[in-house]
Amino acid sequence: MGAITFDKTTLAILAEALERLDEGFRDLPAFAPIIDHEVLRAVLLETADRMQDNFPYQHPLYAGQMLKPPHPVARLAYAMAQTINPNNHALDGGRASSAMEKEAVAHIAAMFGWHEHLGHLTGGGTMANLEALWTAGRLHPGKRIVASQQAHYTHSRISEVLGLSFQAITTDGRARMDMDALEAVLQTGEIGTVVVTMGTTATGSVDPLPDVLALREKYDFRIHADAAYGGYYNLVGNLTPEVRAAYDCLNQVDSIVIDPHKHGLQPFGCGCILFKDPAVGALYKHDSPYTYFSSAELHLGEISLECSRAGASAVALWATQRMFPLERGGPFAADLAKCRQAALTLYAMLNDNLRFMTVFPPQLDIVIFAPTGSSASAISRRSREIFDAAAAENLHLALASFPQTLIEKTWKTIEWDQPTVTVLRSCLMKPEHLDWIEDIGTALEAAASAAVMG
Numbered sequence: 001m002g003a004i005t006f007d008k009t010t011l012a013i014l015a016e017a018l019e020r021l022d023e024g025f026r027d028l029p030a031f032a033p034i035i036d037h038e039v040l041r042a043v044l045l046e047t048a049d050r051m052q053d054n055f056p057y058q059h060p061l062y063a064g065q066m067l068k069p070p071h072p073v074a075r076l077a078y079a080m081a082q083t084i085n086p087n088n089h090a091l092d093g094g095r096a097s098s099a100m101e102k103e104a105v106a107h108i109a110a111m112f113g114w115h116e117h118l119g120h121l122t123g124g125g126t127m128a129n130l131e132a133l134w135t136a137g138r139l140h141p142g143k144r145i146v147a148s149q150q151a152h153y154t155h156s157r158i159s160e161v162l163g164l165s166f167q168a169i170t171t172d173g174r175a176r177m178d179m180d181a182l183e184a185v186l187q188t189g190e191i192g193t194v195v196v197t198m199g200t201t202a203t204g205s206v207d208p209l210p211d212v213l214a215l216r217e218k219y220d221f222r223i224h225a226d227a228a229y230g231g232y233y234n235l236v237g238n239l240t241p242e243v244r245a246a247y248d249c250l251n252q253v254d255s256i257v258i259d260p261h262k263h264g265l266q267p268f269g270c271g272c273i274l275f276k277d278p279a280v281g282a283l284y285k286h287d288s289p290y291t292y293f294s295s296a297e298l299h300l301g302e303i304s305l306e307c308s309r310a311g312a313s314a315v316a317l318w319a320t321q322r323m324f325p326l327e328r329g330g331p332f333a334a335d336l337a338k339c340r341q342a343a344l345t346l347y348a349m350l351n352d353n354l355r356f357m358t359v360f361p362p363q364l365d366i367v368i369f370a371p372t373g374s375s376a377s378a379i380s381r382r383s384r385e386i387f388d389a390a391a392a393e394n395l396h397l398a399l400a401s402f403p404q405t406l407i408e409k410t411w412k413t414i415e416w417d418q419p420t421v422t423v424l425r426s427c428l429m430k431p432e433h434l435d436w437i438e439d440i441g442t443a444l445e446a447a448a449s450a451a452v453m454g
């Protein structure tokens with residue numbers, strides 16, 4: 001019986017830190033909030049009961065969707081900050097947490113080689129991409145936004161919200177934006193911004209940024225890099241030369257989105273938008289009667305589309321980056337490299353197993369694969385069976401659907417009796433996945449056998 005143990009050992013450190021926080025407010029007259037401990041206890045235990053209805057995201061055998069438990073330093077710093085609950089809209093709403101946000105965001109910008117930037121945290125990647133495309137639309141009015149067919153689905157929807165026209169560009173056999181297709185569209189002269197995805201959500205594919213930059217020599221357009229999931233891989237050494245080359249020129253794009261709540265060890269509610277040219281701040285100019293203006297310094301609320309934002313998010317990120325600086329060769333980078341190694345290991349295991357087929361090598365830490373089969377419908381059905389059988393073995397995978405045009409470049413002999421195929425997908429986003437990869441393989445094998453018998 002290996003019950004999952006959630007960390008409780010660090011709660012004493014939180015109590016100690018709260019004592020320290022209290023010291024800063026000692027000159028206030030004594031005041032203690034009234035809390036009914038009996039009711040609180042009953043409600044919290046009931047809440048724990050309800051929360052048992054979840055997949056075990058915190059466990060290495062959860063190897064499905066893009067979910068990663070926050071590091072204790074982030075959880076504890078967040079919990080501590082919530083006792084104050086600062087609002088990073090304005091310095092008056094959160095003095096310390098606004099300063100910490102600026103520092104944390106500057107460190108992320110420096111990771112991309114930007115020593116000057118404009119940027120801030122957001123509620124998530126969608127909101128951050130909205131700010132990037134809103135800026136893009138203001139700077140290239142009437143022009144179209146393009147992104148690959150495998151770009152995050154929100155880009156087309158965000159464009160719709162902003163009243164901008166959007167076009168999807170076909171992908172190559174590794175789910176990256178096709179450069180011939182992109183150039184054909186650029187020749188129309190109607191494109192204002194190209195969204196380059198640095199790690200697609202479905203397969204972790206990295207668009208060929210060096211080639212997009214080369215096209216920018218010929219055509220005039222902005223480049224926005226959506227690195228919501230893949231951005232931190234900039235720190236990692238074990239990438240292919242091709243992917244490394246894409247990261248190495250990331251400093252030449254106009255804007256970057258990265259989600260600290262994806263690979264940055266943060267709880268959900270933490271995205272980040274960065275602009276290379278701080279002058280875009282002028283676009284945000286607004287005149288809210290509610291904005292607090294006690295400081296001459298630029299308020300974060302003046303360079304953000306959102307008004308209230310959780311200062312606790314910034315505090316958690318700042319603390320995490322103190323413990324895990326964003327440096328190559330550091331412990332944070334080493335953990336990410338393990339995720340990638342886990343994906344490479346799983347990919348090799350699947351290639352050696354006649355029961356499974358792969359599509360292409362992982363470019364970051366996501367592997368897509370499927371049970372061997374002869375038609376798109378049979379493979380899709382078997383994928384769903386193995387998905388269920390694996391869950392019964394406590395191994396949690398994800399399912400993903402891809403168009404024929406993408407997969408047929410690799411699986412040349414299967415019969416396309418339907419336009420898409422459903423395959424298995426595994427995001428190996430926890431460093432522990434590397435130590436568990438044999439167990440994952442064993443559970444997968446058992447699931448494949450069980451699905452045959454069933």
Ligand SMILES: *Cc1c(COP(=O)(O)O)cnc(C)c1O
Nearest residue numbers: 124125126152201226228229259
């Ligand atoms: C997750 C993701 C998004 C959306 O970000 P949210 O934080 O979920 O709003 C956008 N782009 C990519 C590439 C992503 O992986």
